[in-house]
Amino acid sequence: MARFYSLRKKDEDEAKTADPFGVLRPKVKNAEQQQVNIYDMAKAYVFLADGFEDIEALAPVDILRRGGIDVKTVSINATDMVASAHGVQVKADMMFADADFSDADLLMLPGGMPGAKNLDEHEGVRAALVRHAEQQKLIGAICAAPMVLGHLGLLRGKRATCYPGFETELEGATYTAEPCTADGNIITGKGPGASFAYAYRLLEEFKGASVVEELKKGMMYEF
Template structure:
């Protein structure tokens, strides 16, 4: 079974974090949400409190097929400043395993140098944080093992793209049909 972890920090964007988790879980991917703070409860940018599945201190990402960084501010900034997350993302990317980031989240990848020579998208206004990337402005961009999403409105497209990469096109198409997604 494919396994994914999503980092949650106070100030994360609700739909960019939760829609992909929902879509991935519906497809049979085991997803664990990981609070990077001291509390299992994490507050979104819009004041919604979410109970993460685990604390960062208790996580081991060695079995991760996918690591996810949602957007939202200051959530993405909080993730960007977390050395443990940065280290985990670098290890994941260097191993050739999937790393996804949406909205402001791709700035973490840009700051780590993971976007140099790659195509990527992000929330408009964060393009200068994608160090060395070719900005696509697409809803979702895949370049090798790096998947980036543009923003809240891209959350479904981003989620289905992740399913396609982990479970195949047939699973993603069946899921779209079952969820009445026509995008």
């Protein structure tokens, strides 16, 4: 379900006063469009460590940006350059030390090895995830990266998926083996092939199913 809130009556009255004939107001087509999306300016951060899986990091960045989410890539290295698991050099948008992530609506962890292990061993990343989870904000992790959440106890009592072989790292979770699993504020993906399904599911939390379906059509996603 998209995270929406309804337009307050006071705002409706003010809108009618400013535009009494409805000329300037958009024509709504369905109930979902009649709601004001409080996440129009949603902020997301993707943590990048050396050895991250290319598609698991960059496909969600692409899809979320297309969907209107403000996404920043964050290097946890000593520099802003991060090497992917397949040797692609990526210049991150920012360094980990340059943000406290208090404005984040979504934190994302790509998989890949040793990328996921490097994230798991980064105390700053771990602390940011715990603070984020305490506020019941959205967290996404895919492939090997759900193990980071498992080690922090953030998956206890939840359903989750991950790359086969990492199930034992999902402490307290029920392993689903699904391509993508959403449970509360946690969304997990199984592996590289699930990157699109995972990214679309994350976007749906903020923009709703109809926006996601339109984006799929525009991207020729016909599966």
